[in-house]
Amino acid sequence: MYKKIIIPVVVFMALTSMAFYKVVKLENKEERKEAEVKEFVSEEEDTYAPIVVLELFTSQGCSSCPPADALLDQVKKKHSDKVFALSYHVDYWNYIGWTDPFSNANYSKKQNAYNYKFKSRSNYTPQVVVNGKEHFVGSNRSKLLSKITAYSNEKPSNAVGISGLKREGNSITVDYKLLGNLDGKDLRTVLVIDERTTNVKRGENRNRILKNSNIVVAENYSPIDGDTGKTTIEVPSLVNKEDKLTVLLLVENTEADITAAAKKKV
Numbered sequence: 187m188y189k190k191i192i193i194p195v196v197v198f199m200a201l202t203s204m205a206f207y208k209v210v211k212l213e214n215k216e217e218r219k220e221a222e223v224k225e226f227v228s229e230e231e232d233t234y235a236p237i238v239v240l241e242l243f244t245s246q247g248c249s250s251c252p253p254a255d256a257l258l259d260q261v262k263k264k265h266s267d268k269v270f271a272l273s274y275h276v277d278y279w280n281y282i283g284w285t286d287p288f289s290n291a292n293y294s295k296k297q298n299a300y301n302y303k304f305k306s307r308s309n310y311t312p313q314v315v316v317n318g319k320e321h322f323v324g325s326n327r328s329k330l331l332s333k334i335t336a337y338s339n340e341k342p343s344n345a346v347g348i349s350g351l352k353r354e355g356n357s358i359t360v361d362y363k364l365l366g367n368l369d370g371k372d373l374r375t376v377l378v379i380d381e382r383t384t385n386v387k388r389g390e391n392r393n394r395i396l397k398n399s400n401i402v403v404a405e406n407y408s409p410i411d412g413d414t415g416k417t418t419i420e421v422p423s424l425v426n427k428e429d430k431l432t433v434l435l436l437v438e439n440t441e442a443d444i445t446a447a448a449k450k451k452v
Contacts (some may be wrong), residue, residue, distance in 0.1 A: 191308060234345035234365065235403060237447040239270045239436065241315040243297045246398070247279035247287040254312030254324030259381075259399040268338055270434055270447045271400040272376060276311060276443035284389030286381075287424065288401050314403050343367065344397070344437045344446035351433065351450050356421040358360040358452060360433055362411045363371045370440050375417045377404040380430040380451075400432070 197320060242258050244251040256274065262271035275288035297309050304321055312324030316333050324330075344366035352359050360375065379401040386394050403422050419433065430451070437446035 202256075216415040230369055233341050234336045234446070236268055236340055236341050236445070237270060237317070238265070238268050238331050238334050239272070239317050239444045239447050240330075240448050241272045241274060241300075241318075243276055243293070243309070243311055243313045243315075244310050244324065244398070245276050245289065246280040246285045246386055246391060246396055247282050247389045249310045250325065251312045252391065252394070252396055254314070255396065255398050257327055257330060258296065258314075258327060259397065261330065262400060264339075265334060269334065270436075272378065272402050272434070273398055273400050275398075276309070278309065279311070279389075280390065282307065282389045284298065284386055287400065288403065290402075293402065295346060300442070301417060318438065320441045326442075327442070342445050344371070345436055346435050346446040346448045348371075348433075348435060348448050348450045351452065353452055354422075357418055358421065358431075359416055360435065360450070361416055361417045362414065362435055362448070364410065364437065364446070366446070368410045368413065371410050372438050373408050373410050373417060374417075374438055375406050375419045376402055376434040376436065377419050377421065378402050378432050381426065382431055384431065 220363045239389055240258060240261070244252060244255055258271050260268050274289065274293040274296060275286050276294040277286070277289035277291050280289055294309065297313065300315055300318075300321065301309055308320070313321055314324035314330065315321045317337055320333075322329050327381060346362060348360055349363055350361035360376065362373075375412060380400045381396055381397065382401060384398045386392055386396055402423060404419055406419060408417060418436070421431070425431065430448055432451050434447065434449045436444050438444055
């Protein structure tokens with residue numbers, strides 16, 4: 187008699203516990219998603235956390251560049267929460283006698299496209315571009331700090347959050363979520379080496395040991411199709427096992443203005 191009653195009760199309690207567990211698990215999953223969104227959305231509705239994207243065009247073959255390289259490293263560490271630093275090494279100074287190991291002709295073309303937008307007559311180093319909207323000499327400390335302050339008070343039109351990152355061999359895949367109006371905008375995925383020192387043996391900086399930070403070693407663009415997705419970037423052979431890497435995701439409009447940014451260490 188008692189066995190017949192106890193068994194159904196135990197089964198009922200087990201099923202109830204399982205149902206409760208599923209509900210709690212679902213709620214926790216939703217809470218995690220909500221927390222991920224809150225990481226890059228401010229408390230005010232439809233406004234997103236300010237971003238300051240600094241793209242420094244530099245070269246180890248340029249004697250004027252080391253002060254700008256050092257300044258970029260300083261501000262990225264001091265304002266790590268809102269500054270997204272990118273160091274693009276151009277190739278047009280390689281002829282002087284030192285081939286910058288991080289130089290890439292595509293980065294010179296990128297700089298040229300910016301200067302065409304800015305109606306600037308020619309490329310120069312060190313040049314820093316802020317949020318894709320304006321440029322000035324990258325070693326100008328007072329101007330750079332004032333622009334960081336100014337853009338720290340500007341509300342971007344989009345937000346991007348990184349919800350997952352996986353590395354398999356030389357491929358890095360990132361899951362992301364986007365907020366805001368995405369019409370006509372693209373996603374730029376950038377891979378950077380956090381820091382590298384180089385013993386420069388020739389050229390304008392010969393016999394100097396230079397430290398570069400947030401060195402861009404790979405990037406790609408993809409059209410945005412929906413507010414969630416995945417993007418993949420390949421790790422190039424110039425990356426060493428000892429290098430610490432960071433992936434940055436940027437949202438850009440048709441004018442190359444940067445409207446959102448996020449970063450995650452690999």
